[in-house]
Amino acid sequence: xxxxxxxxxxxxxxxxxxxxxxxxxxxxxxxxxxxxxxxxxxxxxxxxxxxxxxxxxxxxxxxxxxxxxxxxxxxxxxxxxxxxxxxxxxxxxxxxxxxxxxxxxxxxxxx
Amino acid sequence: xxxxxxxxxxxxxxxxxxxxxxxxxxxxxxxxxxxxxxxxxxxxxxxxxxxxxxxxxxxxxxxxxxxxxxxxxxxxxxxxxxxxxxxxxxxxxxxxxxxxxxxxxxxxxxxxxxx
Numbered sequence: 001x002x003x004x005x006x007x008x009x010x011x012x013x014x015x016x017x018x019x020x021x022x023x024x025x026x027x028x029x030x031x032x033x034x035x036x037x038x039x040x041x042x043x044x045x046x047x048x049x050x051x052x053x054x055x056x057x058x059x060x061x062x063x064x065x066x067x068x069x070x071x072x073x074x075x076x077x078x079x080x081x082x083x084x085x086x087x088x089x090x091x092x093x094x095x096x097x098x099x100x101x102x103x104x105x106x107x108x109x110x111x
Numbered sequence: 112x113x114x115x116x117x118x119x120x121x122x123x124x125x126x127x128x129x130x131x132x133x134x135x136x137x138x139x140x141x142x143x144x145x146x147x148x149x150x151x152x153x154x155x156x157x158x159x160x161x162x163x164x165x166x167x168x169x170x171x172x173x174x175x176x177x178x179x180x181x182x183x184x185x186x187x188x189x190x191x192x193x194x195x196x197x198x199x200x201x202x203x204x205x206x207x208x209x210x211x212x213x214x215x216x217x218x219x220x221x222x223x224x225x226x
Contacts, residue, residue: 004154006154009152031212033213035216040120040218040219041218042113042115042200042215042216042217042218042219043155043200043216044216045213045214045215048213090154090155092154094212096212097204097212098212099145099157099160099212100157100212100214101157102147102154102155102156103154104152104153104154105153105154
């Protein structure tokens with residue numbers, strides 16, 4: 001089945017230790033998104049790629065970076081995780097402005 | 112500044128009855144609205160949408176109503192089933208979103224359908 005896959009599903013890291021979250025898709029969608037969702041809050045868009053073009057949201061901290069080496073894969077790098085970065089990270093894809101398809105998310109814990 | 116608001120964190124309904132989930136928005140530049148459903152340990156899945164040029168869209172047991180003058184939309188589920196128990200997110204797209212589908216989400220409403 002075509003889908004959006006996120007690895008790992010659960011990630012534990014130490015304060016200040018860099019961490020990378022992975023997203024892959026078999027939908028061949030040209031747009032990929034990363035959202036951060038904290039408990040009881042709305043998913044918040046961090047950035048998105050339109051093909052290879054990177055689009056950062058104005059309020060996304062510099063601590064968050066992303067890479068998209070090809071159509072299928074997109075990575076979220078957190079350079080120095082703080083306690084406030086503990087959250088669910090959701091990856092989504094779309095074909096242009098069409099509806100978004102979400103992965104199951106990665107739950108990040110920062111100790 | 113929360114542009115999409117879901118003021119009810121939770122809702123409990125009896126099986127077979129109607130579930131009404133509400134959503135308010137503040138940005139008049141939103142042109143498209145969506146509802147997503149999320150089960151625990153899964154990502155949100157698209158449920159139903161409505162364009163700002165319409166006031167109603169129906170898909171089986173699910174109907175979304177849009178009141179532009181009130182900047183309010185609602186999702187009706189009739190009849191409600193236990194399998195509908197999930198978190199429901201309202202989302203909106205800005206007309207200036209360009210070629211992508213950047214969405215602004217609400218905080219979600221947890222629906223519990225009691226058998």
